[in-house]
Amino acid sequence: MQKKLFIPGPVNVSEDVLKKMAAPMIGHRSKDASTLQRNISEKIMKLMYTKNQIMLSTSSGSGLMEGAVRSCTQKRAAIFSIGAFGDRWYKMATSNGVPADKFSSEWGSPTTAKMVDDALSTGKYDLITITHNETSTGVMNPVEEIAEVLKKYPEVVFCLDTVSSLGGTKIEIDTLGVDICITSTQKCLGLPPGMSICSISEKAIEAAKKVENRGLYFDLLAMYECIIKKDHQYPSTPSLSHMFALDYQLDKILEEGLENRFMRHKEMANYARRWAKENFDLFADESYASNTLTTVRNSRNISVSDLNKKLEKYGYTISNGYGNLKEKTFRIAHMAETTLDDLKELLNTIGNILNL
Ligand SMILES: *Cc1c(COP(=O)(O)O)cnc(C)c1O
Secondary structure (H helix, E strand, C coil): CCEEEECCCCCCCCCCHHHHCCCCCCCCCCCCHHHHHHHHHHHHHHHHHHHHHHHEECCCCCHHHHHHHHCCCCCEEEEEECCCHHHHHHHHHHHCCCEEEEECCCCCCCCCHHHHHHHCCCCCCCEEEEEEEEEEEEEEEEEHHHHHCCCCCCEEEEEEEEECCEECECCCCCHHHHEEEEEEECCCCCCCCCCCEEEHHHHHHHHHHCCCCCCCCCHHHHHHHHHHCCCCCCCCCCCCHHHHHHHHHHHHHHHHHHHHHHHHHHHHHHHHHHHHHHHHHHHCCCHEECCEEEEEEECCCCCCHHHHHHHCCCCEEEECCCCEEECEEEEEEEECCCCCCHHHHHHHHHHHHCCC
16 A cells, blocks of 8 residues: 655655656766756755755755754854754754854744844854754744844854755745755655755855865865856765656646645645644644644643554554654644645544544
8 A cells, every 4th residue: 555654754755756766877977967957956946036056965954954064164053943953953063063052942932033133142153053844843933033133143154944844835045045045855845865955155155165174075165166166066976866856846846836835735734733723732832833744732642653553554654743742742744745635634534543
């Protein structure tokens, strides 16, 4: 039976997209490889609403997150955390010897513009990281308000983790002034895991030039220079299979229409939230609830792992809570190619299993 995944990555991948992964290889130093990457970049620029350079990395998103904080922090990084993935970004900084401070919000709450202003007004920081959509708690940060405050600090490099939101909700990179926007293939973009994507601004590049120890594989400056000098190629061999599939899937995304795609995600989020409130409760502060996944507070004290075992019989999988939130919450992703009808079927099935 075909699995129906409602977990926040990897997501279901359409048959035709999967088939593109099986396309014959081309040389990674060939003209065709340059053309492939250039085409992908142009389409990603539309999806990110940016004119900045696009870079692909043969790694999951964590690779580029680590690369960003290591390559572009000269002084000190301010890491804003609202859950597990913000915490991970802090670990990436400290384990690389990058000076950093973590500013945490209570799980379920966002990073506020005031928190960012308070931290940056000290003048201690030259890079900040924000999680756009925290996949552990189901909170989507008020990135417009944060971006507004950041305009007061033009020297600070703004890194944004959009791993679980880009492609599912509108994020206007240039309007927001994001210097490095990072995402992965296996969430809202609807592709297999194994590749990640970022946009990078001139400001971030200039910052990286002043950092001595940028590492090697995730040295963002080296990647950037290779793209410029070798017409959109990479220092090492990229996953061409992912690139074939990504190029094709981006056409499908643009064909659906970005506004339509974002609206589909919004409708699913509204439906999931209403269901959660009627039957359980929402974990996230509702004004900041995510458009791409819903974290449900397990207010009925059901066994989430039992529920998942029963769902397996119907081919469905949902996610238990993350880390300490295991069994206290469960997570339903509504991202990528999932439709409102798919979601309704899942929630009906859960309703039947639990006699809701
Ligand atoms: C999944 C996820 C990550 C980690 O991405 P990988 O591609 O698994 O490395 C980081 N941040 C957020 C918000 C995520 O959802």
